[in-house]
Amino acid sequence: MSKKFLLDRRELVIGLAAGTIVPLAGCADNAALGRNQLMLVSQAEIERLSATAWRDTLQRQRVLNDPAYTRRLERVGTRMAETSGLSHLDWEFAVIDSDLVNAWVLPNGKVAFYKGLMDIVETDGHIATIMGHEMGHVAGRHAAERASQQRAAQMGMQIVGMALQTQGVDYDADMAAALGAGIQYGVILPYSREHEFEADRLGIDYMVGAGYAARDAMDVWLAMSTLHQDRALEFTSTHPSDDARIAAMRAHIEAMGYI
Numbered sequence: 001m002s003k004k005f006l007l008d009r010r011e012l013v014i015g016l017a018a019g020t021i022v023p024l025a026g027c028a029d030n031a032a033l034g035r036n037q038l039m040l041v042s043q044a045e046i047e048r049l050s051a052t053a054w055r056d057t058l059q060r061q062r063v064l065n066d067p068a069y070t071r072r073l074e075r076v077g078t079r080m081a082e083t084s085g086l087s088h089l090d091w092e093f094a095v096i097d098s099d100l101v102n103a104w105v106l107p108n109g110k111v112a113f114y115k116g117l118m119d120i121v122e123t124d125g126h127i128a129t130i131m132g133h134e135m136g137h138v139a140g141r142h143a144a145e146r147a148s149q150q151r152a153a154q155m156g157m158q159i160v161g162m163a164l165q166t167q168g169v170d171y172d173a174d175m176a177a178a179l180g181a182g183i184q185y186g187v188i189l190p191y192s193r194e195h196e197f198e199a200d201r202l203g204i205d206y207m208v209g210a211g212y213a214a215r216d217a218m219d220v221w222l223a224m225s226t227l228h229q230d231r232a233l234e235f236t237s238t239h240p241s242d243d244a245r246i247a248a249m250r251a252h253i254e255a256m257g258y259i
């Protein structure tokens, strides 16, 4: 990747605005998604932000050392990482000692599951469902795409052929906010609906590939959609599970012959 992309964000914006930095690799083909993506953020930059966010998390949050939780998460996570085609990442799995119902994965393969979520799921397949969905966001390079879309919007760039308006992305959300404040509060900012659909499809493919039952995916997302508001629902607020998503998942499972 060009060294130009290692500039800090301010320099990048100024450079792009002045036309001294040309995002030559502005669109990248993503094999996992079968579509092109706007990419104005380098993998190196994403990895740097992710590494900082992970360090912050391990310092600020209480990490649980109970093997009943940690071994289970690692068992499922390791299996899922293999089938996701993301085994090149340096995967780490941490259980956060919190009653929040939440989980997230950073683009560099660092995974946080909250004790509150692990306490309400029953099978390894349920954990694999959520893990697979989050790994789908990683394989889809959704965080980088979202940051790129935001940068393009901020700079008022007209990217011919890139249908930004269809993405439904929250342009106010910066990558730094997602990985900084997001981590601070134990949440990752919401992805666009398209990203959620893509992560659902990929996640189901991964979990079935790893030998888990696709039925577990339906169980989890149906349960998420009906969880009461009095729980700390960071996960469901960033991953709204509505009828359209569940119907799309069911259609994908049937089309692929998973059930």
Ligand SMILES: [Zn+2]
Pocket: 133, 137, 191, 195, 196, 199, 238, 239
């Ligand atoms: Zn999601």
